[in-house]
Amino acid sequence: MSPTSETLTAERILEATEEVLRRHGPAKATVVDVARALGVSHGSVYRHFRTKAALREAVTKRWLDRTSEALSGIVAAEDRDPETRLRDWFTALFDAKRHKAGDDPELFATYTVLTDENGDVVGAHIADLTGQLTLIVRAGVDAGAFHAASPEATARALFQATGRFHDPGYARAWEQPGVQEEFEAVVDLLVRGLRQ
Amino acid sequence: MSPTSETLTAERILEATEEVLRRHGPAKATVVDVARALGVSHGSVYRHFRTKAALREAVTKRWLDRTSEALSGIVAAEDRDPETRLRDWFTALFDAKRHKAGDDPELFATYTVLTDENGDVVGAHIADLTGQLTLIVRAGVDAGAFHAASPEATARALFQATGRFHDPGYARAWEQPGVQEEFEAVVDLLVRGLRQ
DNA sequence: CAGCTGACAGATTTCAATATCTGTCAGCTG
DNA sequence: CAGCTGACAGATATTGAAATCTGTCAGCTG
Known part of the structure; x- marks a missing residue:
């Protein structure tokens, strides 16, 4: 049985939507395109997403959740000392963002548009990340x-305080020479402020 | 002698341009509008600005320079202790920005467009401000x-590290309840990190 | 009969014609 | 004759008609 004849699920629609967004960009990606990619009528897509x-929004959430999950491993490593975990967490966050932005700038721009139009989802994502940070602190x-x-x-x-190194609005600055030093300077200052 | 018959200077053109920007917004403000406001032909404006x-750009620089000058007084107060001056400086910066954004949101949006299109001027402004900070540190x-x-x-x-409290991109967050506490939490952490 | 289709109304986007603006410069004016 | 004007060419913005898209739903189909 070929994939296109499998049952139409929310999951399959999300995958097709990501692909359509990647191909056409956020401005030109239409529901009709998604339906066409799946070989169904666009009415069927509306059966799964109102x-x-x-x-x-669902695509945006998926994308953000992938980053959260990658970082949660560092939070969970409770045997390692908190300062190291804190530094590792921020380094992992910065590296993840920097790679997303640098490796495929067009796709990153697409997701930046999506996050801009889904403030609630982004808010939940930030709450999730600060929750992880709270555990380490x-x-x-x-x-x-x-x-x-x-x-x-x-x-x-x-x-x-570390927004400059994870907020997509600063993505262009992540390519500049010297950012790594700037990142370390900010984290050092914060860790010093945190120490007993 | 009425003001409109005085010599046409760069200064008078800049004032008229600010007024036109205030009235029409950044998208619709034209050189013809500026010339009309001054009672001259637009060709005359091009005599002073290429x-x-x-x-x-000149209007943008003027606007940014006003903030720098307001802060330089705190840097100059060398009799007061550095930690107080540092806190006062950041408080003054945040207050100035917050008021600019909150008191006249439309005008602030206009200048946000201008700063976005004049990266070089903004860069110089930031260099100026970090220069002031360097003196305090x-x-x-x-x-x-x-x-x-x-x-x-x-x-x-x-x-x-304090970007969230002065970068125009975060202006919307400056109205939210709790920002003042967030600002103080960040500054406290940084000052602690700075202490000997 | 659960799930899918495709025609449809209203909303949004595209596109090309039209209008306005930018920047120049030859010549006017005080 | 220094400074200003206004006509002009090319660039940019506006507009409105046509095309496309979104979201619904009555009816088809396996």
Whole structure:
């Protein structure tokens, strides 16, 4: 049985949508294109996603969730010391973003458009990431390595202070010479501020 | 002698251009509008500014320079202790930006368009501001209050880490409840990291 | 009869004709 | 004659008609 004759699922629609977005870009990707790629009528797509916006939102969420999952491994490594985990987490976040932006700039631009139109999903993603950070900060406080009156507020401050190295709005700066040093300077300053 | 019959100077053209930008917005403000506001032909404007882009660049520079000048007073107050000056400087910067954005959102949006199209001018402005910060950091190091291997690099890190509170891209977040606390949390963390 | 199709109305986008603007410059004017 | 004007060519923006897309739904099909 060929893939095109399999049952139409939300999953298959999301995969086709990613492909259509990759090919046509965010401005020209239509629901009709997605249906055509799947060999169905566009009415069938609307059976799984109420609107085009909902479809694009789901694709956005998938994309963001992939980054969150990649980072959660560092949070879970509870045997390693908190400062190292904190530095590794930020380094992994920066590297992931930098590669996404640098390896396929067009696709990255496409997803930037998608995140811009899905503020709620992005908000949830940021809440997810600061949640991960909170776990590391709290572990540091419990181990007596970090000082933080409120691990949650401190995690938020850490995330915001490093925005230049993960906010897509700064993507162009990630290619400039010297960013790595700038990243390390900011993280060093923050880690010093965090130490007991 | 009425103002409209005075000599046509670059200064008068810049003032008229600001007014036209305020009235029509960045997309519809034309050189012809500026000339009309001054009661001259548009050819005369081109006598003082080679292109429309050069005119808009000059307006942008003027606007940014006003902020720099307002902050330079804090840098100059060398009798006060460096940590206070550093906090005051960031507070003044954040307040200035927040008011510009909040008091007249339309005008702020206009200048955001202008800064976006004048990267060089913005770069010089940022260099100016980090230069001011460097002076404060160096004073702190000299007084034994701050630790910083390179005051210049540290100043850059401080500026970048506080981007969320001065970069126009985050203007919408400046209205949200809780920003003040977030600002203080970030500055506290950075100042702690800076202390000897 | 669950799931899919395709015709349809209203919304949005495209495209090409038209209007306006930018930048130049020969000549006018005080 | 220094500074300004306004006509002009090419570039850019606006507009409105035509094409396409979104979202619905009555009916088809396996």
